[in-house]
Amino acid sequence: MKGLAVLALVVAGFAWGLGFPLGKVALREMEPAHLVLLRFVVAAAAGAPFAFARRETRALFRSPAILIGGAFYGAAFLLQFEGLARVSVTVAALLVGAMPALIALSARLMGERQTRLSWAGVAGATLGAALIAGRPDGASTPLGIALSLVSLFVFIGWLVALKRGPQPRSAMAIPAVTMVVATLAILPIALLLHGPPKLNLSAAAWAGVIGQGLISTLLATAAWQFGARRVGSATAGVFINIEPLLGAALGVLMFGDRMTAGLAAGGAMILVGSVAVVMGERGAPAAALAHDAPATPA
Numbered sequence: 001m002k003g004l005a006v007l008a009l010v011v012a013g014f015a016w017g018l019g020f021p022l023g024k025v026a027l028r029e030m031e032p033a034h035l036v037l038l039r040f041v042v043a044a045a046a047g048a049p050f051a052f053a054r055r056e057t058r059a060l061f062r063s064p065a066i067l068i069g070g071a072f073y074g075a076a077f078l079l080q081f082e083g084l085a086r087v088s089v090t091v092a093a094l095l096v097g098a099m100p101a102l103i104a105l106s107a108r109l110m111g112e113r114q115t116r117l118s119w120a121g122v123a124g125a126t127l128g129a130a131l132i133a134g135r136p137d138g139a140s141t142p143l144g145i146a147l148s149l150v151s152l153f154v155f156i157g158w159l160v161a162l163k164r165g166p167q168p169r170s171a172m173a174i175p176a177v178t179m180v181v182a183t184l185a186i187l188p189i190a191l192l193l194h195g196p197p198k199l200n201l202s203a204a205a206w207a208g209v210i211g212q213g214l215i216s217t218l219l220a221t222a223a224w225q226f227g228a229r230r231v232g233s234a235t236a237g238v239f240i241n242i243e244p245l246l247g248a249a250l251g252v253l254m255f256g257d258r259m260t261a262g263l264a265a266g267g268a269m270i271l272v273g274s275v276a277v278v279m280g281e282r283g284a285p286a287a288a289l290a291h292d293a294p295a296t297p298a
Helices: 002-026 032-052 055-062 064-084 089-096 099-109 116-134 142-163 173-194 203-228 233-255 261-282 286-292
Strands: none
Touching: 002 064, 002 089, 002 203, 002 233, 032 055, 032 064, 032 173, 032 203, 055 064, 055 173, 064 089, 064 142, 064 173, 089 116, 089 142, 089 233, 089 261, 099 142, 116 261, 173 203
16 A cells, blocks of 8 residues: 555656646746636546535535635645746746745644754755745746745645545545635636636647646645555655656756756755655654654545
């Protein structure tokens, strides 16, 4: 079962990483809020059979933690893609590499102990993000970088909310319900900002939207939740780094992003710092790890 969980985490990392290039293609023809709305509509439509088929799953719509988590998830993607419209694919992807360090910091604020190695990793990843923000490439703006960074903190809110919610038996229950809740949360914001979305898009833009909805949203979320519940959080955190590595590589190869020395150094600091965080978790006292480990469904 652990091998299957690791495979699921690998799938999640690759699926999330594909979201950056797919999103950049679609953003050529639509507003960021419309892109996020349409990708979640696709994901919600695909997840609806899982969200409404069973009484246990329908009951999740009455859980405050799940409702808050779904709203946070949708808001995080809105912020991230408003940022992506203003930065290069490579910069957006590398900044996501700070997530394991942020998870460790949030765990400490909730009373969970961290080792010195973990704190060193947090410091390294933070300095790496600051280096990227301070020396962006020519395709990135300070506002885009700020929005990308803020979105990471909102994603942390989603993870914290999920920890406090119920844990149904079906692996698809929470991801499917999250898609529906996030769509309903995004809808009024997107309409207020830009009105109804344009639907007469090119085949390439629709491929980006549908690919994001099915692969980078529903599949990635479901795979992550399945894998993270069955391994320790330290192990799960390592696989977050697949996303920035893949996204940055595709940004350079497909979109002609320039990998400057500052970006390379900042990205390396983020990745090394994140690995230090999760390795530090491995060295934490057993009681602390047991407190942090995700619950396993019955």
